[in-house]
Amino acid sequence: MNNSVPTDSEVILGILNNSDTVLKKLYLAYFPMVLQLIINNSGTQDDAKDIYQEAIIVLYNKVKGGEFELSSKLKTFIYSVCRRLWLKRLTQMNRYGGDIRDFEQHAAVEEDMDLHSDRDIQFNKMASSLGLLGEPCKTIIEDFYIHDRSMQEICEKFGYTNADNAKTQKYKCLQRLKKLFFQQK
Amino acid sequence: MPATAEEIVFSAEVITNMSTNQQLTEAIEHYLNGEMTGEELARFDEYRKNNAEVDSKIVEQKHFAGLLKQYRERLELENKLNAIHAEIDVHALVEEMTVHPSGIVRMWRNHHSKISVAASLLIFFGMATMFVAGYFTKKAGYEQLRDQITVVKHDQNKLKQQLNSIPKAGTAPKSHLVNPGNYRGTSFALSANGYLVTNYHVVSGKFDSLYVQDVAGNSYRAKLVYSEPLYDIAILKIKDASFESLPALPYSFKKTKGELADDVYSIGYSEGDSPVMDKGYISSVNGVKGDSVGYRVSIPVNPGSSGSPLINSSGNIIGVIAGRDSRTEGASYAIKSAYLFKAIKNIPLDSLKSKLTLNNKNTLAKLKPAQQVKKLQNYVFMVKVY
Numbered sequence: 001m002n003n004s005v006p007t008d009s010e011v012i013l014g015i016l017n018n019s020d021t022v023l024k025k026l027y028l029a030y031f032p033m034v035l036q037l038i039i040n041n042s043g044t045q046d047d048a049k050d051i052y053q054e055a056i057i058v059l060y061n062k063v064k065g066g067e068f069e070l071s072s073k074l075k076t077f078i079y080s081v082c083r084r085l086w087l088k089r090l091t092q093m094n095r096y097g098g099d100i101r102d103f104e105q106h107a108a109v110e111e112d113m114d115l116h117s118d119r120d121i122q123f124n125k126m127a128s129s130l131g132l133l134g135e136p137c138k139t140i141i142e143d144f145y146i147h148d149r150s151m152q153e154i155c156e157k158f159g160y161t162n163a164d165n166a167k168t169q170k171y172k173c174l175q176r177l178k179k180l181f182f183q184q185k
Numbered sequence: 186m187p188a189t190a191e192e193i194v195f196s197a198e199v200i201t202n203m204s205t206n207q208q209l210t211e212a213i214e215h216y217l218n219g220e221m222t223g224e225e226l227a228r229f230d231e232y233r234k235n236n237a238e239v240d241s242k243i244v245e246q247k248h249f250a251g252l253l254k255q256y257r258e259r260l261e262l263e264n265k266l267n268a269i270h271a272e273i274d275v276h277a278l279v280e281e282m283t284v285h286p287s288g289i290v291r292m293w294r295n296h297h298s299k300i301s302v303a304a305s306l307l308i309f310f311g312m313a314t315m316f317v318a319g320y321f322t323k324k325a326g327y328e329q330l331r332d333q334i335t336v337v338k339h340d341q342n343k344l345k346q347q348l349n350s351i352p353k354a355g356t357a358p359k360s361h362l363v364n365p366g367n368y369r370g371t372s373f374a375l376s377a378n379g380y381l382v383t384n385y386h387v388v389s390g391k392f393d394s395l396y397v398q399d400v401a402g403n404s405y406r407a408k409l410v411y412s413e414p415l416y417d418i419a420i421l422k423i424k425d426a427s428f429e430s431l432p433a434l435p436y437s438f439k440k441t442k443g444e445l446a447d448d449v450y451s452i453g454y455s456e457g458d459s460p461v462m463d464k465g466y467i468s469s470v471n472g473v474k475g476d477s478v479g480y481r482v483s484i485p486v487n488p489g490s491s492g493s494p495l496i497n498s499s500g501n502i503i504g505v506i507a508g509r510d511s512r513t514e515g516a517s518y519a520i521k522s523a524y525l526f527k528a529i530k531n532i533p534l535d536s537l538k539s540k541l542t543l544n545n546k547n548t549l550a551k552l553k554p555a556q557q558v559k560k561l562q563n564y565v566f567m568v569k570v571y
Contacts, residue, residue, distance in 0.1 A: 020265065027269045032278055042295050045275045053266045060262060101294060119255065126256040146257045171207040178249055 005029040008074040015063040027056065030075060033104065034082045041086060041100050051089070055081040058116045072107040080106040084113050129180040137173035144170060209239070213246045326512040327473050331387040331570075332369040332455065332489035368570040371453040371492040371506075372397060372421060375529070377431045379423035380541045382525060383492030383568050384507050385412045388419050390570070397423060397566040400460055407568075410536050413528035416478055416520055417507050420532060420541075421568070434544035435560045436494075439501040439522050443467050443480060451484055451506055451519075452558060453493030454567035461490075462558050465517075472518045473510070479518045480504055486517045492568060495519040500549025500557050 006014070006025040014022025031052055038048035058081050059074075072080075083106050090100075130138055136158055143149040143157070155166040215221050216229055233240050293300065370387030374380070381397060388395065388409055395407045405425035412419040443449070450464045465484025472479020482495065486509050495504035504519035529541065549557045 023265060024269050027266060028273065031270075031273060035275070035278055039279060040294065045279055049270055049275070053263065053270070056266060057259060057262060122252055123256055123259055126252060145253050146260065167211065168207060171210055174210070181249070181252070 011074055012063055015060055023056075027052075030078050033075070033079060036103060037079070037082060038086055040103075041090070043086065043089075047086070047089070051082050051085045052078075054085055054116075058112055061116065061119060062112060076105055076107050077109065079104045080109045081112065081116075084109055125181060125184050129177055129184065132180050133173065133177055136169075137176060140166075140170050140173050141177055209242065210246065213243050214250075216243070217247055217250060326510050327508050327518070328511040329384070329386045329508045330370075330455075330486055330488050330491040330506065331384065332487075332491075333367070367392065368568075369454065369489050370568040370570070371455075371490060372566050372568045373452075373492070373494040373502075374431055374434060374564040374566075375420070375543060376541055377433055377544075378539050378541075379428060379430065380410070381407065381421040381423065381566060381568075382505060383419050383421060384505065384520075385414050385417045385419045386507075387491050387568055388412065388421070388570055389414070392570045394571045395421065396569040396571070397421065398458070398569060399566050400562045402458060403427070404569075411528070411532040413524075413531060416524040416528055418505065418520060418525060418528040420529065422538070431564065433546075434564060435548045435557075436496065436500050436502055436564070437545045437547040438525065438543050439497065439503045440526060442470060442521060442523065443497060443503040445470055447503075448498045449482060449484065449495050449503065450498075450554065450558070451486065451490070451493045451495050452562055452565045453486070453490035453506060454565075455487035455489035458567070460562045460565055461487075462562075464554075465515075468516070472520075473508075478524050479507065479520050482506075482517045482519050483515045484517050485515070489567075494561075494565065496557075496561065498554070500547055500552070500561075 004025065006022060006029060011022055011026050013019075014026070031048075034052040034055070035045065035048040038051055039045070043051075055078050059078065083100065083102070087100060130141065133141065140154055140158070143154050144151070149157075151163050151166055151170070154160075154170070155163050158166065158169075160166040160169065212229065216226070221229060233243060368387060368390065370383050372381040372383035372387075375382050389412070395409060396404045397407045398404045405423045405428045407421045408424045410420045410422045445467055447467045448464070449467060450462060452460045452462050455461050463485050465482050467480050468483040469481035471477055472481055480495070480503075482504075484495075484506075486493070486506055490506050491508070493506040494502050495506055497503050502525075503522050505522075505525060506517065506519045508518045510516035510518070526543075529543070532541070549560060552560070
């Protein structure tokens with residue numbers, strides 16, 4: 001296991017460049033800290049995994065959104081986000097006893113949390129809209145928009161006689177998906 | 186075949202059917218994906234500028250494409266993270282982290298707020314219970330020895346009275362039944378002119394009247410002159426027309442402290458109308474829990490004994506019986522005579538209608554105990570509180 005902690009600017013550049021190596025370094029560097037936080041505050045290792053990954057996603061979106069200012073150390077940022085997320089989870093489970101045992105300094109991350117919870121809502125809406133879409137629409141949409149398959153591939157996979165038919169189908173599916181997505185509250 | 190912008194522009198006026206809508210959407214996708222070039226792009230830009238409906242469609246499509254992109258990116262990132270996570274030996278990390286604190290420490294860490302709340306509640310209720318049980322007002326195990334004449338008896342008399350009055354309603358009850366009093370205690374004479382001393386707790390309650398009864402059975406009305414709750418001492422005065430002064434007191438009051446193991450005896454009304462004499466010795470020169478106001482005396486005492494004189498073998502009053510330890514056999518407590526002096530000194534002058542002088546001439550010293558008691562019992566009274 002590579003335990004070398006990447007520098008903060010290395011991580012930011014790595015995220016902007018979609019570097020998988022940096023992502024791995026980052027993940028390995030701070031996971032033990034978060035694991036300790038969660039385990040010592042009545043959580044499990046699976047809770048730690050969920051919380052930590054959510055925090056990395058928050059960090060990613062923040063950096064990709066071009067607003068990552070190094071006002072606090074990356075470590076502090078990750079810790080603070082995990083702390084907030086875990087507090088929220090504990091409250092939802094009615095297990096929050098009123099205090100949390102801290103290991104690290106933490107900073108205010110309310111703005112990031114708000115932004116994240118908006119995105120989270122959109123993500124879950126999209127996931128459930130796709131779930132409601134039904135086959136073959138779900139697969140067509142996922143293949144085309146998520147897995148980057150060409151229309152030709154999709155046409156062959158679903159046995160459409162020509163690409164135009166496949167396109168018409170994809171168009172209909174997309175309209176349905178939009179409808180489902182915007183209908184959800 | 187992707188629809189060209191030209192085709193769309195030509196059919197723009199007749200966008201009514203679905204196929205043109207589809208073509209338009211495709212064109213917008215091309216446009217947004219940056220797949221249009223040169224002249225085609227310029228034409229589409231122009232078309233967009235002139236057509237608000239198309240423009241809003243483009244904006245909407247862009248928004249939705251953005252959402253899809255976000256969804257896709259997050260899924261990809263989650264997959265990557267899961268892959269990385271799978272490589273970590275989480276179990277080893279957990280072991281490393283949780284070996285150190287023992288179970289009890291961890292329990293404390295995880296639940297210390299709850300434990301604290303529980304503990305404070307426990308203390309609070311404990312204190313409340315002790316308060317209600319009178320722990321702070323009485324002393325634990327300390328029993329005051331006024332005799333509460335059973336409420337049952339009293340109530341029974343009341344009932345009798347009521348029953349008697351039923352058949353002859355409207356007429357006053359013929360006779361007053363003898364009321365044995367609500368509380369009983371003992372008192373003894375301080376001076377020949379009718380001053381008596383008893384325990385404050387005998388007369389501390391609300392009462393209608395006070396009577397004292399001598400060994401011969403004569404009852405006299407008495408008045409509370411002064412009370413000293415701190416030393417549990419009360420001074421009474423007989424105020425009754427039938428009362429003539431007592432013969433000169435045979436005993437004196439000792440100002441100095443009694444010694445450990447001094448033989449003592451006491452006379453009190455703990456048993457009906459006749460005085461009860463009991464013998465013992467000073468078992469400690471301090472009282473309840475080391476209280477220096479009292480002695481601990483090894484002497485049998487019972488309810489009704491409160492206010493009895495504690496007399497040493499030479500016939501000097503050395504204290505006033507006040508209570509006993511309900512948990513220890515033979516542990517009775519008496520107030521030292523020095524505090525009786527203090528209480529007497531504290532009586533405001535205007536409360537004393539006649540002089541109160543303590544006798545200091547002892548005529549008992551040379552008598553045998555049995556003869557002492559015979560003389561003494563005439564100066565010990567039963568106190569009845571109504």
